[in-house]
Amino acid sequence: MSDDKVSCNEAIDAALHLDGDPEKVRAYYDEWALNYDRDTDSVDYSGPAISARLLREHLPAGEIRLLDAGCGTGLAGVELQRLGYRRIDGFDLSDSMVERARSSGVYTELKAGIDMMQAARHYESDCYDAVLSVGVFTLGHVPPEALRVLLQLVRPGGLLLMSTRTHYYEQTGFQALVDELIAAQKMELVKLVRDAPYNNDGDAHYWLFRK
Numbered sequence: 001m002s003d004d005k006v007s008c009n010e011a012i013d014a015a016l017h018l019d020g021d022p023e024k025v026r027a028y029y030d031e032w033a034l035n036y037d038r039d040t041d042s043v044d045y046s047g048p049a050i051s052a053r054l055l056r057e058h059l060p061a062g063e064i065r066l067l068d069a070g071c072g073t074g075l076a077g078v079e080l081q082r083l084g085y086r087r088i089d090g091f092d093l094s095d096s097m098v099e100r101a102r103s104s105g106v107y108t109e110l111k112a113g114i115d116m117m118q119a120a121r122h123y124e125s126d127c128y129d130a131v132l133s134v135g136v137f138t139l140g141h142v143p144p145e146a147l148r149v150l151l152q153l154v155r156p157g158g159l160l161l162m163s164t165r166t167h168y169y170e171q172t173g174f175q176a177l178v179d180e181l182i183a184a185q186k187m188e189l190v191k192l193v194r195d196a197p198y199n200n201d202g203d204a205h206y207w208l209f210r211k
């Protein structure tokens with residue numbers, strides 16, 4: 001995706017305008033997969049490392065079943081493995097991103113071509129000790145309702161962790177959905193880290209919920 005004509009920041013900005021259309025998202029990331037790690041590294045993308053550390057503060061490593069939802073090339077999986085997690089599954093819409101994740105060698109099971117909004121058709125309910133989604137709750141990608149889908153996959157008492165880009169948080173009904181799910185006792189907020197580093201273009205909030 002990035003070449004002489006398209007800067008890394010432009011590649012990342014363009015990803016924010018995919019309208020949440022799964023076909024556009026898939027095509028975009030299939031094309032970006034080859035240069036994704038290099039481009040995100042060049043803008044100091046820290047979402048995966050911050051997310052993995054936050055999870056590790058609240059969940060012992062070992063034979064814990066984790067699902068990396070929208071795993072991309074596997075940056076979060078690598079960080080999670082570094083912190084001692086050994087059973088990490090992942091899925092993504094983009095085949096090419098998943099191929100890169102596969103070559104990282106850190107995932108136990110990977111599925112490509114899965115739209116997060118339909119994930120409950122591909123995974124059992126209540127089966128993961130923790131589900132995390134880094135860099136996906138961002139403009140042009142998934143609506144806040146994807147939170148409800150991922151929550152289904154978490155076992156009772158398990159954890160759900162996600163980043164929300166600050167502009168996503170401000171421009172969507174994410175907070176209203178969080179309030180609704182907490183009021184309905186479907187989950188509780190364990191920790192919210194507001195306005196934390198994400199990349200050199202902006203911050204994100206990091207959310208940790210318990211089902």
Ligand SMILES: C[S@@+](CC[C@H](N)C(=O)[O-])C[C@H]1O[C@@H](n2cnc3c(N)ncnc32)[C@H](O)[C@@H]1O
Nearest residue numbers: 029070071072075092093094097115116134135
């Ligand atoms: C910014 S990348 C983040 C990838 C990885 N989690 C990371 O932190 O590097 C966003 C990823 O979300 C995936 N994605 C976007 N919308 C999706 C959807 N509806 N279902 C599944 N994956 C989706 C894209 O294919 C892409 O790999």
